[in-house]
Every structure is written in C-alpha cells, then in structure tokens.
Amino acid sequence: MGDEDWEAEIITPHLSSYVPVFEKDRYSSGANGDTFSRTPVPSSEIDDGPSRRDHFMRSGFASGRSLGNRDAGESNKRESVPTMGGFGVGKGFGNRGFPTDKLEEGDSSGFWRESNNFGEDTPARSRGFSRRGDSECEQDEGMPRTGGLFGSRRPAFSGPGNGDIFQSRSGSGRGGYKGLNEEVATGSGKNSWKSGTEGAESDDIQGPKVTYVPPAPPEDEDAIFAHYQTGINFDKYDSILVDVSGHDVPPAILTFEEANLCQTLNNNIAKAGYTKLTPVQKYSIPIILAGRDLMACAQTGSGKTAAFLLPILAQMMRDGITASRFRELQEPECIIVAPTRELINQIYLEARKFSFGTCVRAVVIYGGTQFGHSVRQITQGCNVLCATPGRLMDVISKEKIGLRQVRHLVLDEADRMLDMGFGPEMKKLISCPGMPSKEQRQTLMFSATFPEEIQRMAGEFLKLNYLFVAVGQVGGACTDVQQTVLQVGQYSKREKLVETLRNTGDERTMVFVETKKKADFIATFLCQEKISTTSIHGDREQREREQALGDFRCGKCPVLVATSVAARGLDIENVQHVINFDLPSTIAEYVHRIGRTGRCGNTGRAVSFFDPESDRPLAQPLVKVLSDAQQDVPPWLEEIAFSTYMPGFSGSSRENVFTSVDTRKNFRGKSTLGTAGFSSPQVPSPADDESWD
Ligand SMILES: Nc1ncnc2c1ncn2[C@@H]1O[C@H](COP(=O)(O)OP(=O)(O)OP(=O)(O)O)[C@@H](O)[C@H]1O
Numbered sequence: 001m002g003d004e005d006w007e008a009e010i011i012t013p014h015l016s017s018y019v020p021v022f023e024k025d026r027y028s029s030g031a032n033g034d035t036f037s038r039t040p041v042p043s044s045e046i047d048d049g050p051s052r053r054d055h056f057m058r059s060g061f062a063s064g065r066s067l068g069n070r071d072a073g074e075s076n077k078r079e080s081v082p083t084m085g086g087f088g089v090g091k092g093f094g095n096r097g098f099p100t101d102k103l104e105e106g107d108s109s110g111f112w113r114e115s116n117n118f119g120e121d122t123p124a125r126s127r128g129f130s131r132r133g134d135s136e137c138e139q140d141e142g143m144p145r146t147g148g149l150f151g152s153r154r155p156a157f158s159g160p161g162n163g164d165i166f167q168s169r170s171g172s173g174r175g176g177y178k179g180l181n182e183e184v185a186t187g188s189g190k191n192s193w194k195s196g197t198e199g200a201e202s203d204d205i206q207g208p209k210v211t212y213v214p215p216a217p218p219e220d221e222d223a224i225f226a227h228y229q230t231g232i233n234f235d236k237y238d239s240i241l242v243d244v245s246g247h248d249v250p251p252a253i254l255t256f257e258e259a260n261l262c263q264t265l266n267n268n269i270a271k272a273g274y275t276k277l278t279p280v281q282k283y284s285i286p287i288i289l290a291g292r293d294l295m296a297c298a299q300t301g302s303g304k305t306a307a308f309l310l311p312i313l314a315q316m317m318r319d320g321i322t323a324s325r326f327r328e329l330q331e332p333e334c335i336i337v338a339p340t341r342e343l344i345n346q347i348y349l350e351a352r353k354f355s356f357g358t359c360v361r362a363v364v365i366y367g368g369t370q371f372g373h374s375v376r377q378i379t380q381g382c383n384v385l386c387a388t389p390g391r392l393m394d395v396i397s398k399e400k401i402g403l404r405q406v407r408h409l410v411l412d413e414a415d416r417m418l419d420m421g422f423g424p425e426m427k428k429l430i431s432c433p434g435m436p437s438k439e440q441r442q443t444l445m446f447s448a449t450f451p452e453e454i455q456r457m458a459g460e461f462l463k464l465n466y467l468f469v470a471v472g473q474v475g476g477a478c479t480d481v482q483q484t485v486l487q488v489g490q491y492s493k494r495e496k497l498v499e500t501l502r503n504t505g506d507e508r509t510m511v512f513v514e515t516k517k518k519a520d521f522i523a524t525f526l527c528q529e530k531i532s533t534t535s536i537h538g539d540r541e542q543r544e545r546e547q548a549l550g551d552f553r554c555g556k557c558p559v560l561v562a563t564s565v566a567a568r569g570l571d572i573e574n575v576q577h578v579i580n581f582d583l584p585s586t587i588a589e590y591v592h593r594i595g596r597t598g599r600c601g602n603t604g605r606a607v608s609f610f611d612p613e614s615d616r617p618l619a620q621p622l623v624k625v626l627s628d629a630q631q632d633v634p635p636w637l638e639e640i641a642f643s644t645y646m647p648g649f650s651g652s653s654r655e656n657v658f659t660s661v662d663t664r665k666n667f668r669g670k671s672t673l674g675t676a677g678f679s680s681p682q683v684p685s686p687a688d689d690e691s692w693d
Pocket of ligand 1: 274298306568599
C-alpha cells in the first residue's frame with residue numbers, strides 16, 4: 001500500500017468490504033466517519049450458506065458505543081450512546097500533559113474507542129522462520145501467503161462431506177490476504193532505515209486492501225470491568241518460589257496498597273475484582289515503578305498483564321502524558337507488542353480497563369484490519385499503543401507514530417517476540433529513528449517461557465542492570481492443569497477425540513492441531529459428529545477469527561479447534577479443557593497451549609495425543625514438564641524419552657526452555673530465592689554485566 005493509499009481509504013469507502021448483514025446494520029451513516037463501514041455486502045456474505053455453518057454463527061458484538069464527545073478534563077466515565085454502530089470520531093480530546101492529579105480526572109477515553117474483542121498477527125509458529133509452509137505453521141503477518149502473489153486464500157476448507165462451513169468466501173483472496181504492506185513496514189514509506197527486502201516486496205506487490213473494521217469495544221462500564229472469578233488455588237500462588245536476580249532489587253510488595261498507586265487506578269483494580277496480588281505482580285510492580293528494566297517469567301494465567309500495565313500506567317499518571325488529539329504524528333509514551341492479533345486486543349482491553357477514568361488513552365492496531373482504521377484510532381490520541389509488530393512498523397514507516405516520547409516498551413510473550421519470526425522486526429523497532437536508546441527507555445519483557453538463547457538475545461534490548469524475576473520454574477507448566485498424555489497413532493486420533501469430547505460434555509474445550517488445513521478438517525469433522533465447533537487459524541479472515549473466538553467465549557460453540565495462533569496469552573473464561581490433537585514441535589508451545597486452561601487459580605485439564613511416529617523428539621522435555629508439575633508420567637513415555645537420543649538435552653530440553661532461571665547466572669553467580677509471599681533478600685549478584693550486552 002503506497003503512502004497515499006491509506007489516506008484514500010479514510011475518505012473513500014471500499015466497495016469490496018464483506019461486512020455481513022448483521023454487522024452492516026450496526027453501522028450508522030452518521031457524519032463521523034461512519035461511511036467507512038457502510039459498504040455494500042456481497043451476496044456471498046448475505047447468504048449464510050449451508051446449514052452446517054452453524055459453528056460460526058454470528059454472535060454479534062457489543063453494539064453500543066460512545067460518541068466520545070469529551071471536553072478537556074472530562075473523565076472517561078462516558079455516557080454510552082446506545083445508537084447502533086457508527087464509527088464516530090471522538091470530539092473533545094482531553095488535555096494532555098497534565099500534572100499528576102489532573103490526569104486522573106482527564107479524558108482518557110473521552111475519545112471514541114475502537115476495536116473489537118479479539119485480534120491477531122502471527123508469524124511462523126514455534127518452528128521458526130524457515131518453516132513457514134502453508135500447512136505447516138501459522139502465517140507470519142507480513143509474509144506473503146502461499147498460493148500466489150497476492151496470497152490468495154485457498155478455500156479454507158477441503159475436508160469431507162459438504163464442508164462448506166469453512167469454504168473461502170472470498171474467491172479473490174480478499175480477506176485472507178495479509179498484505180505485505182498491510183503487515184510489515186514496507187519500502188513504500190519514506191524511511192531509509194527499512195530493509196531493501198521489504199522495499200522490494202512493497203514496491204512490486206499490491207494485494208487487495210484489507211477493509212475489515214473491527215467492532216468497537218464495549219462502552220458499558222460493567223462490560224469493561226467484567227471478569228471471571230479467581231479459582232480455588234489462587235492462594236496457593238503464595239507458596240511458589242520466586243527467584244529475583246540482578247542488582248539492587250526493590251523489595252516486593254504484599255498488597256496493592258503498598259504500591260501507592262493513585263486513587264483512580266486503585267478504584268479500577270477493585271472494580272476488576274483484584275483484591276490480592278499474584279506473585280509476579282508482587283515482584284514486578286515495585287521493580288517497574290522503580291524504573292528498572294525487567295525480564296519476568298511466570299506461569300501461564302498468573303497475571304502478567306496487570307503486572308506490567310499497572311506500574312506503567314502509574315508512571316504515566318505521575319510523569320504526565322503529551323499526546324494531543326488530531327496531531328497527525330502521535331507520540332505514545334508506551335508501546336506494547338504481542339505476537340497475535342487476538343492477544344494484543346486482549347491486552348488493549350486490559351489497558352483500557354485499568355486506565356478507565358484517566359487521561360491515558362490506549363489504542364490497539366493489528367493486521368487483518370483496515371489500515372485507515374488503525375490510523376484513525378491513532379490520530380485521535382495515543383498514549384499507550386498496543387500493536388502487533390507488522391502493523392506497528394507500518395504506522396511508524398507511514399509516520400503516523402513517532403517514537404521520541406516512548407518511555408516504556410513492553411514485549412509480551414517476549415520469547416516469541418524475539419525468536420526468528422519476530423526478532424528481526426523487534427530489532428528494527430529499537431533501531432528506528434527517534435526510538436530512545438535502551439538507557440532512555442524502560443524495557444519490559446514477560447512470558448511463561450524463556451529459552452536460554454532468547455534470554456541472551458534480550459540483552460540487546462535491556463539495560464545492563466535489568467532484573468530477572470522467575471516465578472516457579474522458568475518454562476514450567478501451570479500446576480493447576482492436570483496433564484494426561486495418551487499414546488494415540490495418527491489414524492486413531494479422530495476417534496479418540498470424539499470419545500474424549502463426548503466424555504467431557506459441554507465443557508469449553510480448545511483442540512490444538514498443527515496445521516491450518518487440519519484445523520478446518522477437524523472442525524468440520526466435529527460438526528458432522530454434531531459437536532458444535534468453530535475454528536481459528538491464520539488462514540481465516542480476521543472477521544471470521546473474531547467471530548469464532550466470540551462464539552467460543554460466549555459458549556455458543558463450546559469447542560474451538562485452533563492452531564498455535566491461539567496458544568499464547570488468550571484468557572478465556574471457563575476453558576476447562578485443552579486437547580493436543582497434535583503435539584506442538586516445541587515444549588514451550590506445549591506449555592503455552594495447556595495454559596489456556598487452569599488460569600488464575602482455577603483448575604483445568606489437558607489431554608495430549610502422543611504419536612510415537614512423530615512426537616518422539618518431544619518425549620524428554622515432556623517428561624520433564626510433567627514431573628516438574630507433579631503429574632503422572634506414563635511409563636511408556638518415559639521409555640520413549642530415555643531411548644531417544646537427544647543431542648544437547650541436558651536434563652532440560654532441546655530448546656533449553658528450562659534454564660535454571662536467569663541465564664546470566666551461568667556466568668555470574670547467585671541470585672536470590674524467596675517465596676512469593678516474602679520479599680527476597682537484597683543480595684546483589686556479583687554480575688559481570690559486560691558479558692551481557
Ligand atoms: N491479582 C489478581 N486478582 C484477580 N485476578 C487477576 C489478578 N491478576 C490477574 N488476574 C486475572 O487472571 C487472568 C489471567 O491473567 P493474565 O492474562 O494477565 O495472565 P498471564 O500470566 O499473562 O497468562 P499467559 O502466560 O497465558 O499470557 C485474567 O483474567 C486476569 O484478569
């Protein structure tokens with residue numbers, strides 16, 4: 001997409017939009033930009049297709065929205081205007097750059113709020129850059145789709161029977177295309193820092209424009225603060241060992257009050273139902289408030305998002321913010337990146353929740369949505385930018401986002417963000433013109449897994465004196481998930497799947513498979529078996545993905561078949577069960593996948609089909625994950641594990657995901673060890689920092 005093109009998008013609606021009838025009706029034709037979504041609906045969209053498409057029946061997203069008219073200083077306890085749809089342009093952007101107190105009163109969300117409930121960007125999954133096959137792994141945003149110059153979508157479904165459930169509705173590859181220009185910083189921009197390769201891609205290839213505009217997020221306060229209950233094991237968090245390494249570690253806090261956050265933040269924390277800190281929060285909040293860089297590793301579902309959002313927001317409120325509405329170039333104080341669209345949107349919703357009633361305005365942008373829509377969100381004011389990497393680089397290259405004011409840079413799922421898929425993009429980000437050096441910004445990395453080599457790479461992004469917080473064992477599985485591994489050959493898997501699902505009844509279940517094609521195939525197969533199922537993977541249009549996730553969340557489709565695109569970060573209430581129909585190729589991915597259940601003190605179950613033909617290399621790390629989490633290890637698995645020669649496996653895993661904790665200790669010496677309930681002793685490690693940069 002050329003420089004001008006997105007601007008044209010803003011002014012002129014695209015005619016190729018595939019907004020379905022139910023969505024179209026939600027969008028008014030009001031003056032404030034509503035025309036963007038008033039696009040004709042192709043008959044293929046109006047036709048709801050064969051009856052067995054029920055598994056992605058449209059659930060409809062929250063339609064209420066705020067017009068966002070705000071006077072300076074008005075809080076974002078907005079009047080919700082229950083008109084249907086419309087992409088209103090918020091007026092009355094709050095004053096920016098208030099001193100501390102004012103910020104609490106200001107107009108953070110006085111702007112029209114964008115976004116939907118879910119989103120994604122995903123490069124080659126765990127298999128790395130080079131294994132980006134159509135059927136092998138998830139698609140990298142910004143990488144050309146297989147199947148043609150324009151990445152035309154193959155019919156997503158090619159399964160048995162009348163499998164038109166998933167049949168491509170685009171013919172021309174319209175929505176499935178994750179355009180090169182759409183997803184990565186392309187060479188069409190003006191900046192010389194971009195790579196030649198990107199430029200070449202962008203200059204020559206113009207794909208169909210992505211016209212999808214995600215629905216606005218809920219405006220209703222109850223919906224913003226909706227949350228699920230912590231589980232029976234929440235208090236057990238206190239007994240988890242926490243290891244903090246680095247110099248001058250700020251003492252952990254035991255309560256939210258000790259964090260000394262401002263009243264508005266405290267109110268929002270209470271409204272979110274948080275009464276007690278999780279271990280990663282106890283340690284990370286004071287570290288971040290002290291301005292330190294941090295790499296934090298804590299088990300899935302243990303509250304890492306709030307662990308970085310709350311102290312960042314507190315600092316922004318304390319230090320003041322500068323973004324001003326309708327400036328073409330917005331300069332956010334905080335940038336958060338995550339690997340998938342759905343995850344970044346979830347983080348955005350959390351940021352929006354915790355910044356409710358403040359002057360801080362969070363914005364989310366991600367691939368698979370109309371670029372002009374992203375730009376419109378940004379230009380209405382942007383203090384916290386939540387973005388997937390490709391879209392982020394694109395708005396930077398188009399000079400819609402400036403980096404000079406960045407004080408906080410967060411890499412969520414940091415090991416994923418630094419691996420071969422996204423690492424190059426992240427390196428580009430930190431070397432973009434204007435990006436403050438690591439000395440001038442605070443860089444925070446969070447994940448449940450941190451392979452050793454990734455930790456080493458991370459040094460490039462972090463100040464020498466960064467701290468490392470490890471809650472439990474780095475790379476360990478959540479102990480609230482009961483793990484079962486069954487030996488199932490590939491030809492018996494479907495039968496076993498149906499049997500397992502029939503036994504679980506209506507429990508919300510995520511079924512992970514290794515390829516996009518198989519996700520469609522299995523979803524269709526389950527529908528034929530009268531098990532209400534939907535699917536999510538990188539070949540589905542963004543609208544379909546959001547719909548699928550919405551249907552799963554609300555229980556309309558209690559089974560979600562997914563590729564690893566849904567493995568990380570997604571926090572969905574009531575997922576009681578994860579099934580690894582196919583095991584992933586890395587143990588880190590396994591840990592993340594099963595972490596979609598058993599969250600926040602709740603219990604869950606994970607069943608994995610181990611096919612000795614293909615999963616043998618995973619046996620050793622799997623045995624370690626199981627035993628570390630005090631799970632039964634089947635004797636046959638142990639036998640396979642110990643009869644399999646694994647070069648480089650030294651009691652950890654082939655990807656060294658179970659590093660002792662902070663890999664700097666391999667060079668330096670000791671760290672501190674405490675439990676989550678207590679502040680660890682302030683023993684600085686005798687570090688040789690130089691070896692780390
Ligand atoms: N202190 C708390 N009290 C109650 N609920 C909390 C608390 N902290 C987080 N939660 C809730 O716990 C759930 C999991 O949190 P979150 O998604 O941040 O986990 P995570 O550690 O980032 O998981 P993952 O590794 O899968 O990304 C969310 O619903 C969140 O709102």
